[in-house]
Amino acid sequence: LGSGDILVFLPGEREIREAADALRKSPLRRHDEILPLFARLSNAEQHKIFHPSDTKRRIVLATNVAETSLTVPGIKYVIDTGLARVKRYSARAKVEQLHVEKISQAAARQRAGRCGRVSAGVCIRLYSEEDFEQRSAFTDPEIIRSNLAAVILRMAALNLGDVAAFPFLEAPDQRYINDGFQVLLELGAVEET
Incomplete structure (x- = not known):
């Protein structure tokens, strides 16, 4: 990859923590700043993503909140895992559950578009075009x-x-x-x- 920061979409906090640990241990990423972003982080930790570094590449690991809710200065690359944690209610069990599911084509297009970025960039999908074509066109309404x-x-x-x-x-x-x-x-x- 060329210069510019990276935004990686992951389904949840556990996956973000695991990826952050793996990246911090990688000798290839020792000069990068790894920035997790999920709801349970303190405000100070969450706001770190809005302060670009002049010396280090930043790798922001985020949930699907970054699809529509955030624009992060410096993001040039998006890595799309194609997954998100989605709340679904089970009438039989009488509980709401968070399932990791494949995102819809519309969500994938959103991630590939300008989501998280202030300018044009590159999106790398970690799933095939065939997989993309088999996904539902839109996310189920809440x-x-x-x-x-x-x-x-x-x-x-x-x-x-x-x-x-x-x-x-x-x-x-x-x-x-x-x-x-x-x-x-x-x-x-x-x-x-």
């Missing part, structure tokens, strides 16, 4: 992969009518609506009527 109890409660408070009849852009499955009502009934937040 409304169809979340627990709907809070949405239902807010809609009831705003008198928006029947949740099942509401004109969502991407309507959630009826079983998730039923599950949301069941959770609210168990909590005593709504009545049967």
Whole structure:
């Protein structure tokens, strides 16, 4: 790679910590500044990515928050692992889980575009074009992969009518609506009527 800093997309904190440890131990990267970026870091640690170094190449290891939420000065290269940690609700188990999943084609294009950078750059995907073509076109909307109890409660408070009849852009499955009502009934937040 030529000059310029590197942004690497990894699915979560554990993968970021492991990659940071491996890079710090690598003799090829001993002159680079390795900067992890994930939610549990202190504000001071997170803000280090916004201060470019004149002497060292920076390698920023980030979750998918850097796809749309950040622009980091000095980033020239993006390395896309093609993975992200995605929250999904299981109506059967009644829990929200964070699964590592392949990102959609739209998210991959976002990563390859100007995400994280202030100027044009290079994106290196760590997966094949065939793999890219087999991915879903877009990321599933959060409304169809979340627990709907809070949405239902807010809609009831705003008198928006029947949740099942509401004109969502991407309507959630009826079983998730039923599950949301069941959770609210168990909590005593709504009545049967």
